[in-house]
Amino acid sequence: DVxxxxxxxxxxxxxxxxxxxxxxxxxxxxxxxxxxxxxGLGLRLIYFSYDVKMKEKGDIPEGYSVSxxxxxxxxxxxxxxxxxxTSMYLCASSLAGDYGYTFGSGTRLTIV
Amino acid sequence: QKEVxxxxxxxxxxxxxxxxLNCTYSDRGSQSFFWYRQYSGKSPELIMFIxxxxxxxxxxxxxxxxxxxxxxxxxxxxxxxxxxxxYLCAVLMNTGFQKLVFGTGTRLLVSP
Numbered sequence: 001d002v003x004x005x006x007x008x009x010x011x012x013x014x015x016x017x018x019x020x021x022x023x024x025x026x027x028x029x030x031x032x033x034x035x036x037x038x039x040g041l042g043l044r045l046i047y048f049s050y051d052v053k054m055k056e057k058g059d060i061p062e063g064y065s066v067s068x069x070x071x072x073x074x075x076x077x078x079x080x081x082x083x084x085x086t087s088m089y090l091c092a093s094s095l096a097g098d099y100g101y102t103f104g105s106g107t108r109l110t111i112v
Numbered sequence: 113q114k115e116v117x118x119x120x121x122x123x124x125x126x127x128x129x130x131x132x133l134n135c136t137y138s139d140r141g142s143q144s145f146f147w148y149r150q151y152s153g154k155s156p157e158l159i160m161f162i163x164x165x166x167x168x169x170x171x172x173x174x175x176x177x178x179x180x181x182x183x184x185x186x187x188x189x190x191x192x193x194x195x196x197x198x199y200l201c202a203v204l205m206n207t208g209f210q211k212l213v214f215g216t217g218t219r220l221l222v223s224p
C-alpha cells in the first residue's frame with residue numbers, strides 16, 4: 001500500500017512564526033498535493049507539484065509556499081503564520097489522476 | 113455553480129437500510145469519479161472509483177455514473193453504524209493539469 005506520512009499529527013505555533021509541514025510518500029508518485037480542510041468549506045487545494053522542483057498554485061496559495069527538492073518529499077511552508085491559518089492540513093499523492101489520491105493522516109495546526 | 117456539489121446532510125438511515133449519496137458535477141468532459149470516506153478527525157480514504165456509465169459494485173458499495181446527467185451516486189447496502197462518516201465525491205477535471213475537485217461531503221448517520 002502507498003504510504004503518505006505527515007510529520008506531525010498536532011502542532012501549535014505562534015502568530016508570525018515560520019511553520020514547516022512535511023510530507024513524504026514511499027511509492028514513487030509523480031504528483032503531490034497540499035490541502036487544507038475547514039468545516040463547511042471542504043477540501044481546498046493550496047499547492048501541488050507534478051515533478052521535482054515543479055510547483056503550481058492551487059485555489060488558495062496566499063500566505064503559503066512549497067518546496068519539492070526530492071520526489072518523495074513535499075513541504076508546505078507558512079511564511080508568517082496567522083490565526084486564520086488554523087486548520088487541518090492534508091497532504092496527498094498520486095501516480096496519475098485516474099488512480100485517485102492517497103492522503104496522509106493530516107496535521108491539525110493551531111496558530112495562537 | 114460549484115464544480116462538484118453534494119448535499120451536506122446529515123443523511124440519517126437505520127441500520128440495515130440502503131443509504132443513497134448523490135453528487136453532481138459541472139465539467140461535462142470529466143472522465144473519472146471517486147468516492148472517499150472520512151471519519152471524524154481522520155483523513156479521507158478512497159473507497160470507490162468509476163469511469164464508465166452504469167453501476168460498479170464492490171461488496172456493500174455500488175457506485176453509479178450517469179455522464180449525460182452529470183450525476184454520480186454511491187449506494188451503501190445493509191448500512192452499519194460503522195458506516196457513519198462524511199462521504200466526499202471527487203471528480204477529475206478535464207481542464208489543464210488534471211486534478212481532483214472535491215465536493216464538501218455528505219454526512220451519513222446510521223442509527224442502531
